[in-house]
Amino acid sequence: MNYEEVMNLATRRGFFLRSAESYSSTPAGFWDYGPLGVQFKNRFIEMWRKMLVRRDAMVEIDTAQIMPKNVFVASGHLASFSDPVIECGSCHSIFRADKLIEERTKKNTPEKLDDQAYDMLIQQNRIACPNCNSPLKGTKRFNMMFRVGIGPQNEEAYLRPETCQGIFVDFPYLFKTQRIKLPKGFAQYGKSFRNEIAPRQGILRQREFYQAEIEVLFTPANLDDPRFDEALGRPINIAEGDTEPRRMLASDALKEQVVPSKLIAYYLTLIQSFYEEIGLDPSNIRLRRLTDEEKAFYSSVAYDLEVRTSVGWLELVACNYRSDYDLKRHSEVSGSDFTIDEGGKRVTPHVFELSMGVDRSLYALLENCYKVEEGRTYLSLRAAVAPIQVGIFPLVTKDGLPEAATEIYRSLIKEFDALYDGSGSIGRRYARADEAGVPFCITVDHDTLSTKTVTVRNRDSKSQERVAVSELELMLPKLLR
């Protein structure tokens, strides 16, 4: 299968659709979730809460999406979350100034010079437009944050480019009021915004997208805390560079120093096992250690959790050791105290983050679960993340079967995401349910009326089991776990 096939099904069934489709001029990079997509996303987030947030006793918060300028002065996004670009006045091609100079001069060119410095270098080296050979000048900064104006004075503010800044700025409050002891994980799920120059790859690279971020705050004294020992026996798939991963025990990764500390090993195993448990094939997952050039400006050690898809290895999670960069900067710019007491000394906590791309994760799950067998298409989603948990169908639409099926539906809908379908042949209804990834379908047949039993069909195997109606409410929670 490929991206088009998966998105075709996702569009037909109501997972995702292009935002404001009815207006042809809608810019690229914006997507809506349809009914199935919302339920799928909700289930995914609920699993994230269950397996990461609750399992690790993290603190989940929800912060504002618009934040004032100074937050991003402190975070570094205003200065660094931008690229030096230069436009050809003749053919209007746009180039990265630093990359262009580097390519022509073969000399390393930093991306944080003054704009004039790039113009100078371009002039000195007589660099012309690679496209039409016209002269180039006027390097500008393209910042990838969306600027917004607050109130009548249009006070400078930005839509957050990552959810974690809200966690950092709220940390002093949380630490004081929530009886927090480090190391501690802080979690937030919500939208982030990045004004991509040219978004491609549809839902995989959006201008407005969901993140689920975990920021682990700790002090360097915690890096090899014994509480992280439980991770040592768990496997992780480590890749150095763009290679096939090696599946190894976390303890061996520490020994070989491909992972620098127990804390990082613990959270890497946690995030990988999360993706394995919600349905990605372990052999399609790798934790790729990033090179210095690839790392974000705030990161000192970084891994990307990637999944193998038809569009190549797809980054789902950025795992960054941000050191004390964030809290120090917020302390400097805000003037507030972001330190904590450790053995009588004030120290600024460090940060290790797991920054998940939610929309991408959902796509990866769909593609991983997209199956075509014997001419039938189905989504082999784990029951725990399936948008619809159970279908209830009358075998025929006469002889009182719809009434009996409706009665069962009415009782199940109180506890489960259930679907009633009495339209078309029974086979057609199974096929529809298969494409929506419904893991179990209950069929009411003539025997139901006399024996009070129904058949329960398993989506993946198509096999059926006869079950007493009275047992459904006890049995389904076990099946759906």
Add this chain to the structure above:
RNA sequence: GCGGCGUUGAUCCAGCCUGGUCAGGAUGUCGGCUUCCCAAGCCGGUCGCGCGGGUUCGAAUCCCGCACGCCGCACCA
């Protein structure tokens, strides 16, 4: 943002070169009949020429612009 190619119901595709008799097929979906455990059949309904302008008596079709998409370049905390 540049270059090339493209855009026809929810989905897939024909029509465009050669303007009219052209908006058609299939899937889906809804209603009815029928059948009854894996997309059967029949009847009926439903949904479309990306947007704007131009040429023309007449434009899905030709021309221009824009938007979006794909590929390449570039970009991608």
